[in-house]
Amino acid sequence: MNKKLLSVALLCISFSGISQVQQLGTPLSWKDKVGMPKDAIQMVSVDNEIEATNEMTRRGSTLEKELRFGKELAVNIDFMSQAVIKTLPNGTVVRQLKINSAGALSINLIFDQFQLSENALLFLSDGEKKEFIGAHTSLNNNENKMLGTELIHDDVVIIELQEPANEAGTSKLHLGTVIHGYFDLESEVKALGSSGNCEYDVNCPIGAGWENQRNAVAMMVNGGGFCTGSLINNTSGTIIPYFLSANHCGTTPGSWVFRFKWERTPGTAICATTNNASNDGPTTMNINGGTLRANYSPSDFTLTELNSAPNPAWGVYYNGFNATNIPATSAVGVHHPAGDIKKISFENTPLISTTFGGSPADSHWGVTSWDNGVTEGGSSGSPLFDQNHRTVGQLHGGASVCGGASLSDEYGKLFTSWLGGGTNASQLKFWLDPSNTGSTTIDGVDPAGPGTALDAGLGTVTGASGTICSGTVTPSFTLINNGSTTLTAATIHYGYDGNFGQTYPWTGSLNQYQNQVIALPSATLSGGNHVFNAYVSSPNTGTDENNNNDTIESGFTTIVNPTIVDLSLTTDRWGSEITWSLTNTAENVTFYTGGPYADLPSGSGATYNASFCLSDGCYHFIIEDSFGDGMAGTPDGHYELVTGTDTIAELLPADADFGSSHVSIVCVGTSGLSELAALQESWSLYPNPANDVVEFGLTNDNLLKEITLVTAQGSIVRKVSTTGVSSTMNVSDLSSGVYFVQMKNALGTSTKQLIIK
Numbered sequence: 001m002n003k004k005l006l007s008v009a010l011l012c013i014s015f016s017g018i019s020q021v022q023q024l025g026t027p028l029s030w031k032d033k034v035g036m037p038k039d040a041i042q043m044v045s046v047d048n049e050i051e052a053t054n055e056m057t058r059r060g061s062t063l064e065k066e067l068r069f070g071k072e073l074a075v076n077i078d079f080m081s082q083a084v085i086k087t088l089p090n091g092t093v094v095r096q097l098k099i100n101s102a103g104a105l106s107i108n109l110i111f112d113q114f115q116l117s118e119n120a121l122l123f124l125s126d127g128e129k130k131e132f133i134g135a136h137t138s139l140n141n142n143e144n145k146m147l148g149t150e151l152i153h154d155d156v157v158i159i160e161l162q163e164p165a166n167e168a169g170t171s172k173l174h175l176g177t178v179i180h181g182y183f184d185l186e187s188e189v190k191a192l193g194s195s196g197n198c199e200y201d202v203n204c205p206i207g208a209g210w211e212n213q214r215n216a217v218a219m220m221v222n223g224g225g226f227c228t229g230s231l232i233n234n235t236s237g238t239i240i241p242y243f244l245s246a247n248h249c250g251t252t253p254g255s256w257v258f259r260f261k262w263e264r265t266p267g268t269a270i271c272a273t274t275n276n277a278s279n280d281g282p283t284t285m286n287i288n289g290g291t292l293r294a295n296y297s298p299s300d301f302t303l304t305e306l307n308s309a310p311n312p313a314w315g316v317y318y319n320g321f322n323a324t325n326i327p328a329t330s331a332v333g334v335h336h337p338a339g340d341i342k343k344i345s346f347e348n349t350p351l352i353s354t355t356f357g358g359s360p361a362d363s364h365w366g367v368t369s370w371d372n373g374v375t376e377g378g379s380s381g382s383p384l385f386d387q388n389h390r391t392v393g394q395l396h397g398g399a400s401v402c403g404g405a406s407l408s409d410e411y412g413k414l415f416t417s418w419l420g421g422g423t424n425a426s427q428l429k430f431w432l433d434p435s436n437t438g439s440t441t442i443d444g445v446d447p448a449g450p451g452t453a454l455d456a457g458l459g460t461v462t463g464a465s466g467t468i469c470s471g472t473v474t475p476s477f478t479l480i481n482n483g484s485t486t487l488t489a490a491t492i493h494y495g496y497d498g499n500f501g502q503t504y505p506w507t508g509s510l511n512q513y514q515n516q517v518i519a520l521p522s523a524t525l526s527g528g529n530h531v532f533n534a535y536v537s538s539p540n541t542g543t544d545e546n547n548n549n550d551t552i553e554s555g556f557t558t559i560v561n562p563t564i565v566d567l568s569l570t571t572d573r574w575g576s577e578i579t580w581s582l583t584n585t586a587e588n589v590t591f592y593t594g595g596p597y598a599d600l601p602s603g604s605g606a607t608y609n610a611s612f613c614l615s616d617g618c619y620h621f622i623i624e625d626s627f628g629d630g631m632a633g634t635p636d637g638h639y640e641l642v643t644g645t646d647t648i649a650e651l652l653p654a655d656a657d658f659g660s661s662h663v664s665i666v667c668v669g670t671s672g673l674s675e676l677a678a679l680q681e682s683w684s685l686y687p688n689p690a691n692d693v694v695e696f697g698l699t700n701d702n703l704l705k706e707i708t709l710v711t712a713q714g715s716i717v718r719k720v721s722t723t724g725v726s727s728t729m730n731v732s733d734l735s736s737g738v739y740f741v742q743m744k745n746a747l748g749t750s751t752k753q754l755i756i757k
């Protein structure tokens with residue numbers, strides 16, 4: 001930690017509940033003090049009207065249901081060498097590159113060389129600071145060493161790479177394709193609301209019972225087009241992230257983006273009424289890239305293994321399949337028409353064997369006339385399910401459209417794809433039946449595990465966590481019914497510090513996934529660290545079928561007779577750079593944290609207030625600035641710590657330019673004062689004033705001591721380390737004036753003034 005200033009203060013702090021999750025933030029180019037590059041690489045001219053007309057002609061002649069929205073422009077751009085380089089005060093190296101494709105309605109990119117260093121952050125943003133994507137990190141590195149991006153809805157894209165100083169220049173980024181969007185997708189965000197008004201959101205009441213199949217389906221951004229596909233199960237008993245889609249959507253998935261769970265909630269679903277972009281769904285559950293395992297054009301399938309398995313916590317599902325040649329008696333399709341939010345369509349009559357285009361006879365399943373909903377461009381590759389909820393094919397094309405005379409569609413059969421062209425690279429069997437079981441049907445699987453009938457669980461403890469500024473604790477927790485059977489009774493066993501001696505008999509009525517908050521009686525405990533423990537048993541007087549969620553515990557600290565201190569912190573306009581923490585003096589245990597905060601318009605700051613409590617002792621209060629220029633700005637940031645009416649510590653606006661970090665020693669109560677005094681008395685310096693060599697006397701405690709000489713302005717000019725009882729520092733070459741000497745060891749940091757003549 002670079003501690004450019006250190007002040008000594010007496011401080012009593014308690015803070016619970018303000019700790020925030022660190023976010024990756026916005027691109028630095030959105031900040032005035034970093035700014036965006038002025039010059040741009042200009043793409044070749046694209047006529048949007050001509051490209052859109054050609055695309056509509058192509059779709060009309062082929063009836064394929066891929067939606068092409070952009071023209072792919074081949075480029076050869078070595079980002080690392082062509083980007084503008086800026087170095088921040090904290091040493092971070094920022095590379096920026098601006099690309100302009102005049103008149104584009106959207107831009108997305110394909111990096112054909114992609115390898116980020118361990119701590120690098122990669123952002124994409126528009127030219128008007130309205131939209132950004134990122135951050136991509138080293139977690140996006142993959143065996144294909146490629147990355148395709150989501151869409152920026154502008155004709156300018158800013159690529160920004162941030163690398164820490166010790167990694168500067170070690171990432172590899174080469175841009176091979178810029179996609180110029182020429183279709184007006186009727187929305188500023190991801191084609192939301194662009195599908196027809198006969199479509200049903202997947203979470204409309206009509207979709208009840210198809211939740212698992214819905215959860216397997218994802219939208220694909222494959223270069224300049226949108227398609228759909230779905231996760232699919234296999235017979236090995238092992239979850240493998242296989243993704244089924246259409247061959248005509250492409251066969252180079254290393255640069256594709258797979259967007260899962262983009263759907264509205266049941267309460268906001270659009271159900272065969274005028275579509276609109278008034279509400280959206282989550283757009284953050286994305287997987288970048290995959291490896292093609294097999295494809296076969298006669299039945300129009302691709303099977304991709306995603307670069308990483310979607311997080312089971314997203315609620316994804318792996319669809320079952322039926323690769324027999326027996327027609328389904330009814331069918332359902334789940335898809336992303338026109339690149340829009342997820343929809344569901346129903347066919348209530350049996351499927352027929354048919355063909356499509358130049359494909360072999362009987363290689364496809366035909367939907368003769370959709371009864372509810374249709375498919376559109378963007379639906380290509382989406383799964384078709386039989387009456388048993390198993391995948392039987394993927395969409396190749398068709399004539400269906402809202403208001404159309406013909407509502408038929410054609411899906412490549414899994415039966416045809418099963419053996420495909422006879423090779424591992426042209427069939428599904430090798431991949432979906434790796435155990436060679438001979439089975440051509442299998443049900444789907446939830447990667448989070450099978451469902452249960454009786455499954456009571458506990459979660460979300462409140463009132464018994466963090467720091468409690470008294471000896472009285474009143475815990476609450478959530479009882480959750482994860483089972484399919486309505487929960488009417490359960491027994492809660494609870495206590496403190498490993499003792500489960502108390503019980504709470506619960507009765508009520510909770511349907512599956514419903515929950516209830518239960519408040520327990522208060523308990524009086526001694527001051528110090530404690531643990532609240534609880535477990536649930538005997539759901540409906542039976543046996544719980546899943547013990548993984550039965551037990552909870554929550555650590556907390558009670559402080560009897562604490563001293564209360566109020567913090568008032570005013571940031572400069574760049575609140576997102578500011579974080580703070582309260583630690584022990586060794587800085588290896590963190591008690592409380594705060595920030596980052598919101599960025600604000602130029603010329604404005606914001607004040608944040610909090611109240612703290614601590615037991616007797618000494619601590620460090622550390623405020624840090626990620627950019628490296630402190631809180632110096634217009635206005636300058638500052639803070640004040642007050643107990644009662646007394647100010648016990650403060651950072652003045654004049655001292656706001658503290659660099660990366662500012663530390664205060666904070667001590668509470670009589671023992672804290674004694675500890676601080678003992679630390680001050682544990683070392684000495686001589687002579688003072690000095691003009692040549694300063695000698696330091698130190699206690700013989702075998703602790704590592706770090707001695708730092710700092711100017712009155714906070715600049716470090718000398719530093720020595722020792723475990724001995726003495727040390728020296730030559731100051732003969734330094735200018736006359738007032739300096740501060742900081743002695744730090746495992747017990748804390750102490751500061752004394754030194755005058756150099």
